[in-house]
Amino acid sequence: MSPPVFTPVPRRPIVPAGQPLPPQPSANEISPETLASVREVEKRARKLTLMELTERTCKWPIGDPATDKFWFCGLPSQAGKPYCEAHVSVAFQPMSSRRDRRR
Numbered sequence: 001m002s003p004p005v006f007t008p009v010p011r012r013p014i015v016p017a018g019q020p021l022p023p024q025p026s027a028n029e030i031s032p033e034t035l036a037s038v039r040e041v042e043k044r045a046r047k048l049t050l051m052e053l054t055e056r057t058c059k060w061p062i063g064d065p066a067t068d069k070f071w072f073c074g075l076p077s078q079a080g081k082p083y084c085e086a087h088v089s090v091a092f093q094p095m096s097s098r099r100d101r102r103r
Contacts, residue, residue, distance in 0.1 A: 034089055041086035046074030058084035060091075 030038075042062060048071060053059055058073035059082045075084040083091055 030090055038086050038090055041075065041084065042073065044075065045071070047071040048074035058082070058087055060084070060087040 045062065046057070047062075048057060050072065052074070053072055056077055058075045058077045060073040061070070062073060063070040073084055073087060077084055078088050081088050081092070
């Protein structure tokens with residue numbers, strides 16, 4: 001019996017990519033009402049440092065961590081969540097609304 005003959009499989013030709021797609025709306029866009037609510041909350045924020053946070057404070061980061069003007073919200077967090085009510089509305093979106101925006 002002779003050894004099996006190896007037959008190379010032809011490769012598909014490399015097809016260059018087309019033009020980049022134009023910018024698309026982000027699935028993470030925040031409504032103007034929610035954004036206004038968050039800005040109001042941030043005016044009342046406790047402006048805590050990392051070491052001042054507890055399990056009951058909002059851990060939403062605000063500002064640029066590379067500057068002295070970086071802090072955490074610090075308002076009371078919602079039960080079982082790391083953020084206050086306003087920041088939860090931005091951070092956690094229902095699956096149905098995310099799915100609808102992709103269509």
